Amino acid sequence: MPWTKIYSDKTEFEEAAKASSVPLRGITYAEALREAQAQLLRDDERVFIFGEGIDDPGGVFGSTLGLHTEFGDERVFDTPLAENALTGIAAGAATAGMRPILVHMRIDFMPLTMDPILNHAAKWHYMFGGAVHVPMVIRSIVGRGWGSAAQHSQNIHALFAHIPGLKVVMPATPYDAKGLLMSASADGNPVIFIEHRWLYGHTGHVPEEPYTVPLGKGVVRREGSDVTIVAISHMAAEATKAARSLAEEGIECEIIDPRTLRPLDTELIISSVKKTGRLVVADTGWQYGGIGAEITTRLVEDAFGALKAPVERINIPDCPTPASPVLEAAYYPGVTEIENAVKRVIAG
Amino acid sequence: MTSKLSKETLLGLYSTMLKIRLFEEKIVELYPEQEMKCPVHLYIGQEAIAAGVCANLTKTDYIVSNHRCHGHAIAKGADIKALMAEFYGKAAGCSKGKGGSMHVVDVERGMLGTSAIVGGGIPMGVGSALASSIRKDGFVTVIFLGDGASEEGVFYESMNFAALKNLPVVFICENNGYATNSPQHARHATCDISGMANAYKIPGRCIDGNDVEAVYATAKEAIGLAREGGGPSLIEAVTYRWKGHVGPEADHLKGCRPEVELTDWMEKCPVKRFDDRLVNEGVSDKAGLIEIGAVIAEEIEEAVRFSKAAPYPLAEDLLTEVYFKGE
Ligand SMILES: Cc1ncc(C[n+]2csc(CCOP(=O)(O)OP(=O)(O)O)c2C)c(N)n1
Numbered sequence: 132m133p134w135t136k137i138y139s140d141k142t143e144f145e146e147a148a149k150a151s152s153v154p155l156r157g158i159t160y161a162e163a164l165r166e167a168q169a170q171l172l173r174d175d176e177r178v179f180i181f182g183e184g185i186d187d188p189g190g191v192f193g194s195t196l197g198l199h200t201e202f203g204d205e206r207v208f209d210t211p212l213a214e215n216a217l218t219g220i221a222a223g224a225a226t227a228g229m230r231p232i233l234v235h236m237r238i239d240f241m242p243l244t245m246d247p248i249l250n251h252a253a254k255w256h257y258m259f260g261g262a263v264h265v266p267m268v269i270r271s272i273v274g275r276g277w278g279s280a281a282q283h284s285q286n287i288h289a290l291f292a293h294i295p296g297l298k299v300v301m302p303a304t305p306y307d308a309k310g311l312l313m314s315a316s317a318d319g320n321p322v323i324f325i326e327h328r329w330l331y332g333h334t335g336h337v338p339e340e341p342y343t344v345p346l347g348k349g350v351v352r353r354e355g356s357d358v359t360i361v362a363i364s365h366m367a368a369e370a371t372k373a374a375r376s377l378a379e380e381g382i383e384c385e386i387i388d389p390r391t392l393r394p395l396d397t398e399l400i401i402s403s404v405k406k407t408g409r410l411v412v413a414d415t416g417w418q419y420g421g422i423g424a425e426i427t428t429r430l431v432e433d434a435f436g437a438l439k440a441p442v443e444r445i446n447i448p449d450c451p452t453p454a455s456p457v458l459e460a461a462y463y464p465g466v467t468e469i470e471n472a473v474k475r476v477i478a479g
Numbered sequence: 480m481t482s483k484l485s486k487e488t489l490l491g492l493y494s495t496m497l498k499i500r501l502f503e504e505k506i507v508e509l510y511p512e513q514e515m516k517c518p519v520h521l522y523i524g525q526e527a528i529a530a531g532v533c534a535n536l537t538k539t540d541y542i543v544s545n546h547r548c549h550g551h552a553i554a555k556g557a558d559i560k561a562l563m564a565e566f567y568g569k570a571a572g573c574s575k576g577k578g579g580s581m582h583v584v585d586v587e588r589g590m591l592g593t594s595a596i597v598g599g600g601i602p603m604g605v606g607s608a609l610a611s612s613i614r615k616d617g618f619v620t621v622i623f624l625g626d627g628a629s630e631e632g633v634f635y636e637s638m639n640f641a642a643l644k645n646l647p648v649v650f651i652c653e654n655n656g657y658a659t660n661s662p663q664h665a666r667h668a669t670c671d672i673s674g675m676a677n678a679y680k681i682p683g684r685c686i687d688g689n690d691v692e693a694v695y696a697t698a699k700e701a702i703g704l705a706r707e708g709g710g711p712s713l714i715e716a717v718t719y720r721w722k723g724h725v726g727p728e729a730d731h732l733k734g735c736r737p738e739v740e741l742t743d744w745m746e747k748c749p750v751k752r753f754d755d756r757l758v759n760e761g762v763s764d765k766a767g768l769i770e771i772g773a774v775i776a777e778e779i780e781e782a783v784r785f786s787k788a789a790p791y792p793l794a795e796d797l798l799t800e801v802y803f804k805g806e
């Protein structure tokens with residue numbers, strides 16, 4: 132299915148497009164995000180987009196390029212450096228009936244926004260007995276590499292996934308980037324929309340017309356019978372490569388991309404593990420109290436008997452991101468670590 | 480106008496500015512080799528501020544810097560080998576390669592760590608000033624922040640606290656007119672950063688940040704006041720950064736700002752301006768200044784040789800220093 136497939140590079144996509152019986156339209160993850168926002172701005176007058184540097188020549192790595200000229204700077208605008216207030220302002224505007232999309236260029240700046248998110252936006256609907264709700268989206272990007280280091284390349288999605296009242300989305304493909312952003316804006320709840328910088332250049336099939344990908348529904352990226360790999364965000368791309376080389380050794384991996392961490396598509400994961408009997412969780416974040424722990428616990432609670440082997444979790448090491456290239460290389464797990472983990476669970 | 484400063488002070492200011500300039504220009508030259516694998520936020524154009532302020536500090540006074548930290552560290556006397564090695568990701572770097580160019584530390588010289596979160600260092604600087612005030616150690620803390628950082632709420636919270644507790648701290652806002660590519664007028668309601676001091680009834684001054692003597696004199700007063708128990712001050716030093724927000728290229732090439740803006744500001748180059756002045760006033764002849772430059776250039780070459788040859792950290796070091804283990 133071109134809608135769910137991860138192409139490892141542009142050439143692979145172009146070959147697939149040639150071979151496809153239906154026409155495929157290839158754009159990048161960044162372009163898909165831009166297109167979603169353009170269509171939201173066009174079709175819903177309550178939508179506005181703001182954030183630091185949103186109108187600059189880089190256009191948030193291309194994802195907001197030219198939107199301010201197309202839709203005017205009342206609806207697409209640059210801001211002061213004031214993440215805390217901006218997030219509260221978004222929440223206030225949302226409560227008052229708008230549909231803001233706020234962009235924080237790096238997720239590392241979001242600790243400054245914890246109060247408006249955790250104490251306010253996430254609770255507002257509940258705390259007032261449903262009288263109000265907060266339909267806002269916060270787009271934020273995970274950085275990686277080139278010595279970005281401890282304050283510019285963190286993976287803190289689990290912090291947000293911990294919070295009731297929020298939805299947390301991590302698109303891994305251009306198709307999902309667009310479809311999930313459309314859903315997030317229409318959802319009516321505060322949605323933390325976490326993008327990965329290393330996915331920005333990925334190409335995939337993205338229909339031009341508006342469409343949605345439902346929040347809370349995972350997707351099977353690849354079918355297989357031997358082991359289930361639940362892979363999140365950039366790890367879905369890594370798992371796809373690992374599965375390809377493992378297939379050459381006769382190991383068939385099923386890859387599940389949950390796409391949304393909260394709500395989590397537990398059912399999809401459990402039904403896959405019931406089939407394969409083995410689980411590897413490939414997460415971009417830390418292990419301690421992380422999303423892999425949540426997934427594994429749900430499995431143990433609901434389908435204890437399904438497991439034929441211990442679960443493996445792949446995470447970044449239990450330390451901040453280092454700057455030095457040597458340490459950075461040692462820090463990030465990828466294809467090799469996934470392959471090794473799969474082999475270990477196959478060996479039981 | 481003839482300067483009242485001693486020859487030694489004047490040449491000290493000159494050397495510091497030149498050292499920062501040549502250090503940064505060396506990075507511009509070497510960065511395309513892609514051996515320095517970290518983002519670099521260059522200070523070229525702003526040298527007079529770090530030099531003029533830090534010339535008033537003792538070795539143990541504290542300074543707080545930010546992502547654009549090279550100049551502050553050099554002006555505070557940091558070892559440029561340890562800085563350069565850090566940018567090269569080497570174990571001999573000031574942060575053992577764990578931090579990179581935005582995370583400079585030099586405890587002996589009062590740099591207790593540098594944050595790349597805009598505004599993140601401001602309250603920490605107020606914290607070191609609070610420590611000094613409780614301990615009565617006589618140290619002053621200088622906090623360098625950008626015009627962008629002055630928008631963060633924590634700046635106001637910190638200024639209020641510092642004023643309330645009458646802390647020995649000086650806020651130096653380097654207003655280079657931009658936060659990344661956003662011009663100040665797109666972000667500030669009043670474009671009057673120094674005026675914010677009025678709200679806390681602390682001294683606030685706006686000065687030409689490219690005039691090293693003006694910076695020196697204004698900082699001297701504020702630092703003296705802080706040291707004598709007179710509490711905090713805010714100085715806004717107006718300047719311009721010549722290079723892009725990050726990296727060695729000029730911004731106008733990316734369409735981020737008009738080229739004439741840069742060329743106008745290059746006319747006001749803090750180093751060239753001071754160089755001319757020292758010669759015109761007979762503080763030094765041209766040859767003397769060239770000699771100073773040659774010595775600094777060699778020191779920087781040595782730092783580069785050292786950094787390139789130095790070993791990387793070991794992969795095993797990844798998990799060390801997550802926790803303090805005591806000693
Ligand atoms: C809290 C936070 N928000 C945004 C950023 C991204 N960022 C890094 S530097 C910078 C601009 C800072 O401008 P200014 O304070 O004027 O310092 P300058 O770069 O001009 O020296 C921005 C937006 C960040 N690092 N931290």
Ligand SMILES: [Mg+2]
Pocket residue numbers: 625626627653654655656657658659
């Ligand atoms: Mg600035």
